[in-house]
Amino acid sequence: MTTRSSPRRRKAVAVVAAVMLAAGTATAAHAADPLILDHGHIDTFHVAVEDGELVLSLAEDVTGSHVRHQPEDVLLRVKEEAWNEQIPSQFPGSPEGYVLPLTQDRDLIWPGWDTHGVAGSGYTDVSIDITDVNGPGDIHLYTLTGFGTPTSLLQDGGFQLPGTIREARPAHTHAQWTFSAAGEYTLQVRATATDPDTGATLTSNPGTYAFSVGDGAAGQPDLPSSLAIHGLADHYHTGDTVSLTAVPDVETDLDHYHWYTRDNASDSWSVVPGQGGAEFTGTADHDGRQIKAALFGDDHAVVAESDPVTVHIDDHGDHDGPSETVLTVKGAEGHFHPGDTVELTAVQEPATDLDHYHWFTRPDTNATWSLAGDAGTTGTYTFTASAQIDGYQVQARLYDDHHEVVATSDPVTLHIDDHGDHGTGGGTTGTVTGNTSEPQLCLPQEQQVEREVPVTEDFSLVLDHGHIDLFNVTAEGGSLTLDLKEDVTGSHERHAPGDVLLHVKPEAYTDSIPDGYPGAPAGYLLPLTQDPDLIWPGWDTNGVAGSGYPDVTIDITAVDGPGDVYLYTTSTFGGAVPVLEGGGFELPGSVREQSPAHTHAQWTFSEPGQYTLTARATATDPAGGSSISSGEETYTFAVDTLPEATASATETITETVVIGRTADGEECDLPGGAGGDGANGGLASTGTPYVAGIAVLGTSLLAGGAATTALRRRFFGPAV
Incomplete structure (x- = not known):
């Protein structure tokens, strides 16, 4: 524009x-x-x-x-x-x-x-x-x-x-x-x-x-629409004073500013206390720190905001930062037998003083890297070989004092060969001790379990069409509430999210999602503009207006279901635009509204079945930096068909769960709590009782590729 x-x-x-x-x-x-x-x-x-x-x-x-x-x-x-x-x-x-x-x-x-x-x-x-x-x-x-x-x-x-x-x-x-x-x-x-x-x-x-x-509103002088930041030097030395000035694009009598900083582009902005005017004074102590300014009107609404500027520190060689280094993983040469102890070591060339590592794994070259939660943060990663990890790749990454990646190794591939008959070690060029007293790698294993579930009507309201403020955020009396608001049964009716089942009807399915849009080529689509026959879920933070906490972040922290959930908006003339912090399209993720807003977006569910979203809201006072948080809430979608509940008080169901076992067959705790003992349902359970029909539906879906995807995600931790 x-x-x-x-x-x-x-x-x-x-x-x-x-x-x-x-x-x-x-x-x-x-x-x-x-x-x-x-x-x-x-x-x-x-x-x-x-x-x-x-x-x-x-x-x-x-x-x-x-x-x-x-x-x-x-x-x-x-x-x-x-x-x-x-x-x-x-x-x-x-x-x-x-x-x-x-x-x-x-x-x-x-x-x-x-x-x-x-x-x-x-x-x-x-x-x-x-x-x-x-x-x-x-x-x-x-x-x-x-x-x-x-x-x-x-x-x-x-x-x-x-x-x-x-x-x-x-x-x-x-x-x-x-x-x-x-x-x-x-x-x-x-x-x-x-x-x-x-x-x-x-x-x-x-x-x-x-x-x-157009230009010049009737009866009202123009307000600034943007700010420029003046005074930024090409670079600073550590400890130098940083002096900046915010300059509006038109003259104005407004003089209430806030200054914000963040250590890098992926961090959240924090208000700088004590800096309420057009002038900013700070100290150069972090290379890459970003600074921006906002001008507020008489109603404390943002009138204009600057683009961020970045502070560059160059001490001309007189600093303690590490020189460039190349990272190599040693110890994966040759092959291993099941039960061997594998010890991988990250080697720096040239060596630095840095010693903070993270290790990542993936099942093959086409998969996403995931954090190895059991590896620790040292330069050594030790685990027990198993036939199930044959072909897995491992990578090490070295971090500086600001947790920025300094070096990344090339992947190494694990080769596990049973030979049908082997000893406890030897025969490889890697570090293999065969000492089974060392900590053994806990591997995921699917198994069928039976358990009784209560068969009750979990939801007091089922919504299958209409306007819904899924994430409705209100502040009152110094506390924050996250609930659900809808205009289907009345006007602005509010409910506890756990009481409502959101039905994405079969009519939402489309097999013509264009390339370039999340979820292409097919999925269950809830469009940005209201279709009166479908639910139209959005969010509303206008309930924080006047509370002093206008800056709201809605954190969707977990998504459980048979497929992926995408959330995005479109540009003025078409094209997918992220609404999540960080620029992604797939949930989990965070939505931020810096001032009270009422927003709708486009949703896509890749597969039929039941999905649960876990969410929490946080509201911040941009002037003082204090914040308040809501309780954690669970939202449930039934995509395509609705679950059916029977009349009996309990019912025994069979479902697929994931438990942890070592190479010796002993039960163990999977990293991140992914294991299950059959009592809580393991992979299929979200920690809340299922309506019987929903539980069976989730079980049948796990039999396919969704189970494999979920298995990998749960075992190897969050993708990065």
Whole structure:
């Protein structure tokens, strides 16, 4: 996106004059001093049945949570940053215009509509008639399919307003808007709600909505949109003073800043205490440390933020850092017999003072490296050979004092040959002692077990369609709550996540996921834009607004299920975009909202079956750095078919579990607690009782490739 150069700044335009001029014969005049919204979540057309009447209003989550206004009391500002002169030819409004994207941009308004206020009234079929548009250009309104194809939201199939939006049942919808030219626009709007059983209708009050598009919001001086960092030196010596200045792109009276640092690009940002102005002073003591600044408005919302700058330290050879070294693993030459003790040693050339290692393994060259949890952090890795690890590869990595990788060895391959008859050692060029008193490698082994499970109705509510804020985060009284909120059984109904089963229906399956999108070519897809026949899970952190803890991280710490779960969003004109911290697409992972937000994303489940997601939320005060955390919650999805519960109190089921055994056949504890004794279900169990049907479903899926994948993940630890 590029910023359009405007020939002039339109300063201090009288709001009422501009809006009335644009409205022409408008039936309702706007307030002389309207609330100006230039960012945040806005339900522009909020439709509700109240006391038997249909009410059209505007609801927003900028000044609070679900704050409602008369449409005439609000001016919606589309900032100059929305200008885009590279709109692809297949998109409405091409080739240029002011674009408000389908997925939320924190710096722009995010206007949509909400008809959940008619739920339970009987008048559930709502039409929103935008009957008149006045302004200097055209307004295009549309949505995108899950893979970036423009799709009409208007009843006539068009893309340009005026037009009619119809929601046949209660819905909460956002869209992509494009304004072709700068200036003042007004929309005349009225809603009609119909009882689908009787045909009776209710008609709302008329509403006049005003947009101020482009440079210089009416009646308001420009706010900064970005910060530059001045004063950074090419490099520093250890102990030097680092003095920086944050410079806004336009003059402003705002003077409340926060400065943030992190040791490298993969770390989380931390606020620097005691630095509240435009000047930053610190000490150069860590090479690669990044620094950024943010400017806050009167409501303590971020107005502008800088790009990070990086502090480079060069002591010109006068330092204690290690020179470059090459790492080689010795001890894997030749082959081993089952029961041999294998001792691998990492050798540095040239030697350094560093002695912190991690060892990694993988079953073959096509697999992902995983941390060997039983190896420790020394330069030696000792374990007992077993036939099951024939062909496995091992790699060592050397770390510096900041836990950065300094050197990585080439992989070595383990060759285990039984010969049918062998002694306890010898015959190899590696270090083989045959001393079985040494710690033996604990290997995973599948076995069938029977166990009794309680057959109860684990879930009090099953949701198979509708708007769901899966991760709903609220702060009250100094504590943080993570629960689930939905608009299916009512409006903003909240539940304990463990009480709800989320059904991803068979209709979600598609075998035409394009290359470049996570989960291609096939999977169960919950699209970014709402499909009224499917669940539409997202997250909402607006419940922390006003608490002092606006910066929320939702950590999905574990995913158990028969396949993979992908979570992502799309760009303005198509293409997958990460929403997870670190840039990945596959869960587990963390979602961060630095200010209160309401967000939806695209989900893909690769296989049918039951999935459980374990999550916890943390909210941080960006001014002081203190934080509060929620309890851990479990969310359950049933993908494709629903599980069935029987009426008996208990039932005996047979399932595949993984236990640990040494090469001698003795039971042992697998690294990371992956083993099971048949009582807790091992690989198939998540630590919570199963509905009988769900347990059987999980067991049958384990018989295939999913079991092998899970086995490797559990034994060899997290992939890196």
